[in-house]
Amino acid sequence: MESTHKEREEIIEMFGIHFESVFEISPLAGRILGILIVDGCRTGLTFENLIEKLGASKSSISTNLNLLLKMEKITYFTIAGDRKKYYKPAPLSDRLSSYLKMLKSEQLIIDKMIHYREKTVSCSEEQFSLDNAQFYKTHLEQVEDLIVRTIAEFKETETINKQ
Numbered sequence: 001m002e003s004t005h006k007e008r009e010e011i012i013e014m015f016g017i018h019f020e021s022v023f024e025i026s027p028l029a030g031r032i033l034g035i036l037i038v039d040g041c042r043t044g045l046t047f048e049n050l051i052e053k054l055g056a057s058k059s060s061i062s063t064n065l066n067l068l069l070k071m072e073k074i075t076y077f078t079i080a081g082d083r084k085k086y087y088k089p090a091p092l093s094d095r096l097s098s099y100l101k102m103l104k105s106e107q108l109i110i111d112k113m114i115h116y117r118e119k120t121v122s123c124s125e126e127q128f129s130l131d132n133a134q135f136y137k138t139h140l141e142q143v144e145d146l147i148v149r150t151i152a153e154f155k156e157t158e159t160i161n162k163q
Contacts, residue, residue: 029064036089044086093154100147110137
């Protein structure tokens with residue numbers, strides 16, 4: 001039992017560090033997301049559960065929960081007759097959808113760059129820049145296709161698991 005507890009703590013810490021660097025969030029926000037993934041996936045965790053598990057102040061937990069909600073990294077639900085909110089990690093399909101939005105935004109920029117560079121290329125360095133932008137556009141299109149397929153698979157699994 002002790003080894004699984006230690007392993008759980010290690011996974012939460014790894015998630016926390018990962019999310020802190022990837023999403024540029026506070027260490028506490030990263031750990032909240034990690035705890036919700038590890039412990040909150042079935043029933044969700046309440047505000048009070050998070051205070052107890054993290055040993056952080058109410059205001060710190062509240063601030064970071066609001067940040068994660070705004071970033072769409074977590075969701076919450078309520079139960080009839082219970083005034084508490086139960087927090088869970090956002091479904092993977094939602095998290096990938098937000099990544100897809102960022103990818104599409106980057107594709108627009110790259111398209112504009114290619115269009116501009118095609119009109120203005122005047123030296124080998126600019127041609128190299130154009131070639132790289134075109135290769136990168138192809139890469140982004142391939143990643144987009146993969147993400148779209150993955151989102152569809154996650155949504156199918158999420159629908160099945162809700163039943």
